[in-house]
Amino acid sequence: MTVRETIRRQSAQLTASERKIGNAVLADYPFGALQTIQELAERTGVSAPSITRFVSKLGFAGYQEFQRQLIGELRESGSSPLQLKATEKLGNGSAFLADYALRASQRIHEMSETVPQEQFDRILALLADPARSVFVIGGRVSDSIATFLSVHLKQIRPKVHHLPPNPEHWPDLLLSIRKQDVLIMFDFRRYQGDLAALAEIVAKDRQPSIVLITDKWMSPIARHSDHVIALPIEIETAWDTVICAVAFIEALIVKVSEADWPATRKRLEAWDKLRLARPGQNLEENDDR
Structure with a gap:
């Protein structure tokens, strides 16, 4: 599941401040959260500890893990057949x-x-x-x-x-x-x-x-x-x-x-x-x- 999907599925459980963070992330996804936690806090008007609680509620150990997931998604979004070839599963060749x-x-x-x-x-x-x-x-x-x-x-x-x-x-x-x-x-x-x-x-x-x-x-x-x-x-x-x-x-x-x-x-x-x-x-x- 992508971070985007996780935020949307968790939206009902988020506080007003957390929804503000989520909306900021989704508005410029995934780049909206590929900045420092301090920069995201300033942009949203929400404290850094609130952002930490937000990513924890999404299931991440911390803001760095949250960003690593977003960076991984960004790489996957540009995957070419050459890159996908390395991870393919051919299955049963005879069938x-x-x-x-x-x-x-x-x-x-x-x-x-x-x-x-x-x-x-x-x-x-x-x-x-x-x-x-x-x-x-x-x-x-x-x-x-x-x-x-x-x-x-x-x-x-x-x-x-x-x-x-x-x-x-x-x-x-x-x-x-x-x-x-x-x-x-x-x-x-x-x-x-x-x-x-x-x-x-x-x-x-x-x-x-x-x-x-x-x-x-x-x-x-x-x-x-x-x-x-x-x-x-x-x-x-x-x-x-x-x-x-x-x-x-x-x-x-x-x-x-x-x-x-x-x-x-x-x-x-x-x-x-x-x-x-x-x-x-x-x-x-x-x-x-």
């Missing part, structure tokens, strides 16, 4: 596919226990609202998931836009974002600075609802987001898994389509008619094939 499938199912089960249904429902309500435009973008690898989401959403509802990979082409779409719209961003460890910069600009100038799909270490985009989904990605190989992200997105697609099924069906019928019918061929001929 690797079955072993890998078991690990993947365990990650999905973990997601089902850690992502609250209420949070899923709030994001669903945003995507299912036809009055809102939806904009999506991802990172080097995760943009393939953004594409997957946008392709399906475009069949279900109008006003869905996938931002292109070239930042030079962003302004045209960004200028059309309104406050009631939704920006969905995918960013997993080895986070992309250009996406964080984009989130900061959009949050300040356009103010849509920003939904971040990330991992437990949290992309820097989190500080600009209204909704953050932290998914399991570790699968004990040199490569992180995106299976939870795909499962989460598939679940959203299903429920968005069901939110107004008559409208979805009408759009799908019109979509298929245009997609399947070639010039000079009527729909009946196409159906006979």
Whole structure:
């Protein structure tokens, strides 16, 4: 469990002063606590002994151990396949596919226990609202998931836009974002600075609802987001898994389509008619094939 998760789970047991410390740490995570205890005390207006009691309540022997945990998380958030290779667990080589499938199912089960249904429902309500435009973008690898989401959403509802990979082409779409719209961003460890910069600009100038799909270490985009989904990605190989992200997105697609099924069906019928019918061929001929 990360320090962020520990603070959130312990929030009900914290005193007013301790909650003030926790909020300061979370506001600039993890860097907010990578300063001396005296500097954190001055910034929060809370005494150093109160900070010591705070980290003790979280389960740490002292402030140094608390910081070591944060530094460890920071290192893990930048782990590359080369670094992960050193700690991978290959399992049974003769039945690797079955072993890998078991690990993947365990990650999905973990997601089902850690992502609250209420949070899923709030994001669903945003995507299912036809009055809102939806904009999506991802990172080097995760943009393939953004594409997957946008392709399906475009069949279900109008006003869905996938931002292109070239930042030079962003302004045209960004200028059309309104406050009631939704920006969905995918960013997993080895986070992309250009996406964080984009989130900061959009949050300040356009103010849509920003939904971040990330991992437990949290992309820097989190500080600009209204909704953050932290998914399991570790699968004990040199490569992180995106299976939870795909499962989460598939679940959203299903429920968005069901939110107004008559409208979805009408759009799908019109979509298929245009997609399947070639010039000079009527729909009946196409159906006979």
